[in-house]
Amino acid sequence: MADNTDNGNGDMDEWDALQAQIEGESTGQSGRADAPRGNPSPADLKATADAFLKKHKNDVLSDDEDDMPFPESEMDADEAGMNDAGAAKIQELEMQIATMKDQALRTMAEADNIRKRAERDVQKAKVYGVEKFATDVLSVYDNLSRALQTLDGQAKEELGDNARHLVEGIELTEKDLTSALLRHQIKPVAGLGSKFDPNVHQAVANIPHPEIEKGHVAAVMQQGFTIGDRTLRAAMVAVSTGPAG
Known part of the structure; x- marks a missing residue:
């Protein structure tokens, strides 16, 4: 308490000294040496307050800085905790990215397999779709072949022109039919x-x-x-x- 009182008295004395100085300067500038003491003008009071605050501003800031603790150990601990949390988050995101990449690769592989199966199915349908029809056509091929097998080279020479032309027509028909079958594998x-x-x-x-x-x-x-x-x-x-x- 004594210290506070002394500080308070010191501040008051300092205030009075500043006020007297400012009033003296004001009186000297205005040429009024007989200006009454103890009734300062508003301008003098403002000037005194500004000077007082300016003088004590640095002291106040210095005291505040001294009163504010910044323990380095706590700051280091907080920073370490933030780093650990950040590393854990990064690891979690990397795992999620790896999982999504794996899923994407699996999806692409599945899509490629589906495409290949579809192509095979289309090809099979194209080839085997005519299977029953081709089986029926083979009976026509058999009849043409048997008709030609009944004639050897000598018999063909003994045929008349009309009959020989007929045999040649059968041979061409068999040849065209064989070519058509080959086109369909x-x-x-x-x-x-x-x-x-x-x-x-x-x-x-x-x-x-x-x-x-x-x-x-x-x-x-x-x-x-x-x-x-x-x-x-x-x-x-x-x-x-x-x-x-």
């Missing part, structure tokens, strides 16, 4: 002399053959065909047992 099965294949050949007999080795096709009774990678119709064949005896 319908191909004839390997026949005479080829190795017997149960996937495309149907054995109806076993016969000896002087020139064709055992296990190979010695004769074709009905031509077989494949469509794409499927057997449209197996060829009816006789399989060689090798030379007789």
Whole structure:
């Protein structure tokens, strides 16, 4: 309490001194040396207050700074906590990004698989969609082939012009039909002399053959065909047992 009183008295004395100085300066400037003391003008009071505040401004700021603690340890702890929280958030975001990338890659792979399956299905539909029709057309091919097989070279030479032209027309028809079948991936099965294949050949007999080795096709009774990678119709064949005896 004594200290506060002393400080208060000191401030009052300082105030009075400043006021007297300012009044003296004001009196000297105005030439009124007989101006009454103790009745300062408003201008003098304002000047005294400004001077007092200016003098004590730095002291007040200095005292405030001294009274405000800034413990470095607490600041370091807060900063470390913020860094840990930021690192955890970054790690969480990186995990989310990695998860989204994985999901995107899986989605792209699935879409690519769907596209490939769709392309295969379209291709199969294009190839195998004519399977039943092609099977029916093969009977026409068989009839044309049998008609031509009844005539050998000598018999054709003995035919008249009209009959020969008819045979030539049948040959052209068979050729065009074979070309049409090939355009739709319908191909004839390997026949005479080829190795017997149960996937495309149907054995109806076993016969000896002087020139064709055992296990190979010695004769074709009905031509077989494949469509794409499927057997449209197996060829009816006789399989060689090798030379007789």
